[in-house]
Amino acid sequence: SLIKNDFWQFYWLTDGQHILWVGKIVQNPPGKPPVDAATFRAYGRFAADKDSLYFDGERTDDNHGEKRVDIDSLQQVGGNIKLNDSGDVLKDRRNLYFQGRWLASAQGYSILGVKSWEQRNILFSPTSCDTTSNPGPWDTILRTATQVFVNGVAIDADPNSFHVVRWVAGVQLLYRDKAGVKRYYFGKDCLNTFNVQRDKVTWMTREASRRGDDCRIATIPNVDPEYFHPIHYNWTVAQYKDLLYQVKYVSPVDRVLTITRLPDPQVQLKAGANLVGKQIYFIGDGGVQIIDPIGPLVWFKNPDGSFSDVFAHDDRYLYFFGDTLVDSGQRRNVTRTLDTAHIDKSGYYLVTEEGKYEVINNAFTSR
Numbered sequence: 001s002l003i004k005n006d007f008w009q010f011y012w013l014t015d016g017q018h019i020l021w022v023g024k025i026v027q028n029p030p031g032k033p034p035v036d037a038a039t040f041r042a043y044g045r046f047a048a049d050k051d052s053l054y055f056d057g058e059r060t061d062d063n064h065g066e067k068r069v070d071i072d073s074l075q076q077v078g079g080n081i082k083l084n085d086s087g088d089v090l091k092d093r094r095n096l097y098f099q100g101r102w103l104a105s106a107q108g109y110s111i112l113g114v115k116s117w118e119q120r121n122i123l124f125s126p127t128s129c130d131t132t133s134n135p136g137p138w139d140t141i142l143r144t145a146t147q148v149f150v151n152g153v154a155i156d157a158d159p160n161s162f163h164v165v166r167w168v169a170g171v172q173l174l175y176r177d178k179a180g181v182k183r184y185y186f187g188k189d190c191l192n193t194f195n196v197q198r199d200k201v202t203w204m205t206r207e208a209s210r211r212g213d214d215c216r217i218a219t220i221p222n223v224d225p226e227y228f229h230p231i232h233y234n235w236t237v238a239q240y241k242d243l244l245y246q247v248k249y250v251s252p253v254d255r256v257l258t259i260t261r262l263p264d265p266q267v268q269l270k271a272g273a274n275l276v277g278k279q280i281y282f283i284g285d286g287g288v289q290i291i292d293p294i295g296p297l298v299w300f301k302n303p304d305g306s307f308s309d310v311f312a313h314d315d316r317y318l319y320f321f322g323d324t325l326v327d328s329g330q331r332r333n334v335t336r337t338l339d340t341a342h343i344d345k346s347g348y349y350l351v352t353e354e355g356k357y358e359v360i361n362n363a364f365t366s367r
Contacts, residue, residue, distance in 0.1 A: 010056075010252070012042040019047075021057030022251050028052060028059045035059075041071045045209070046090060046100055055100020056209075056253070067102035070094065077111065089140055089152075096144070098152030099214060108145025112162070115139050117170040137190070137208070139169050155184050190215035193247050194230040194238050201228045203245075207253045220245070220257070232271035237283050239269045244281075246288055272309065273297075273321040282321055282331065289331065291319070303345050310359050311350045313338060318350070320362035329362045 013020040019035050020026065026035050033051035040049040047054040048069050053061040061067060070092040077091045089098055089111075096103040117137040141164070142149050148157040150173060158177040166174040170187040189195045190208035201220045208215035220228075223240050230238040236247040242265035246258045262269075263277040274281040280291040295315030299307040312319045318333045318341060325331060335341055335352040342351055349356040355366035 010045070012040075012047055014040065022253065024057065024251060026054065026057055026059075032059060043071060043074050043090070044076075046074075046097065053097070053100050053102065056214075058100075060100030061102050066105070067095065069097065077109075089142060096142070098149070101152065103149065103152060104144045104147060104154075106144070108143065108159070110143055112141040112143055112148070113139075113164065113167070114141075115167060115169040137170060139167070141167075141173070150184060150186055153186065156182065188215065188217055192230075193235045194228070194245075196225045196228055196230070198225065201225050203247060203257055205255055205257075207255075218257075231269055231283055237269075237288055241265065244269070244288065248287065273312070273319075280319075284323060284325075286325075291332065293317070293319075300341070300343050300350065302343055303347050308343060308359075311343060311357070313341065318352070318357070320357065322359065322362060324361045326358075326361040326363040329364070331362070333357070333364075 010022055011020075014037050017037055018025045019037055019040050028035055036049040036051065040047060045056050048063050048071060051063055052059045053063050053067070053069065063069060073093040074090055075092075077089050077096075089096060089103075091097070091106050091109065094106060096106050096109060115138060117139070139151055140149075143159040143162065146159065147154045148159050148162050149155070155173075157175060158179065161176075161178040163176045164173065165176055165181060166172075172186065173184045175182055175184070189202075190204065193204050195202045195204075195217070201223050202217045203220055204215050205218050206216035228238060228240045238245040239262075242262045244260040244262055246260070247255045248258060249255050263279075267274065267276050269276075269281060269283060271283050274283065275297065278292070280293055280297065282289045282291060293314040294317065297312050297314055297319070299309070300311040300313065302308050310320060310322045312321065316334070316338070318335055318338075320329075320331050320333075335354060337353045340353060343349070343359075344351050344356070348359050350359070353367075355364055357364050
């Protein structure tokens with residue numbers, strides 16, 4: 001089963017003995033029944049075997065009793081059906097399921113509303129490949145005979161008298177039922193890796209799909225938000241006093257948080273090259289690269305006499321500290337005659353005996 005998650009394509013795969021998702025063998029938590037490849041069946045991001053329900057490569061619920069799914073009658077009923085986002089609301093002949101979890105009996109079921117987050121432009125990544133036909137994240141409000149659900153969460157509402165008063169997609173719902181007017185806040189930041197709030201700092205442990213609100217968030221313990229500073233570029237790097245926080249991928253969607261103590265507690269890191277003790281911490285769109293220079297770091301001069309913020313050298317190597325590095329390029333290079341290396345009159349190239357490096361991405365052209 002193929003799933004597209006913006007830039008990624010995810011598959012449920014099997015060799016007959018194991019089930020794989022995003023290149024990893026799917027394994028259930030201790031104390032739960034093992035994955036059964038023989039009975040495993042997939043429906044988009046959702047899947048089931050004889051004992052378990054799954055979503056995005058993980059066990060999400062039991063597949064016994066009232067929760068048992070009938071794959072043959074399963075259909076998508078929430079979200080935008082034309083986009084085949086089968087991770088939203090699913091329905092079989094008996095039950096409703098939301099993102100892999102059993103939700104409720106389908107008795108009395110109906111969709112009360114679907115609303116795109118499109119009006120909230122801040123939630124859209126500037127690097128998104130979404131087209132105008134893809135509404136991006138959306139909210140789904142549905143009811144059963146006894147409950148009202150917003151994005152798979154039951155709210156305090158009487159389904160027979162429920163009426164929407166005001167609905168800000170991805171943020172809040174103002175509604176009325178027989179008990180009066182009520183307000184429900186929901187949604188979360190699925191765009192930023194770090195989210196500095198008034199009383200806490202959170203980080204995104206798993207990215208969202210195009211569905212938008214299915215990212216995973218965790219709170220960073222023992223930090224004062226006032227002193228926690230995400231650093232520019234892709235915001236996967238932050239500093240808290242003398243600690244460096246980095247978020248790194250361990251799969252196409254899952255990430256881990258690493259913490260490194262800085263040797264100089266007074267340093268305030270910024271994007272680009274930072275001198276920390278005797279090392280250079282380069283912070284760019286690929287995270288943090290720590291470099292041990294040979295001797296002092298010296299910046300080359302531009303044609304107007306100012307110092308470059310891209311090209312530098314030490315006693316042995318040339319360095320490139322620009323934002324974007326060409327594919328297969330290196331930030332540290334060698335030249336036979338370091339003392340003749342210079343930035344040309346155009347300011348666009350670092351010229352060496354062997355050739356020249358472009359200021360935009362360090363692409364090298366030999367003589």
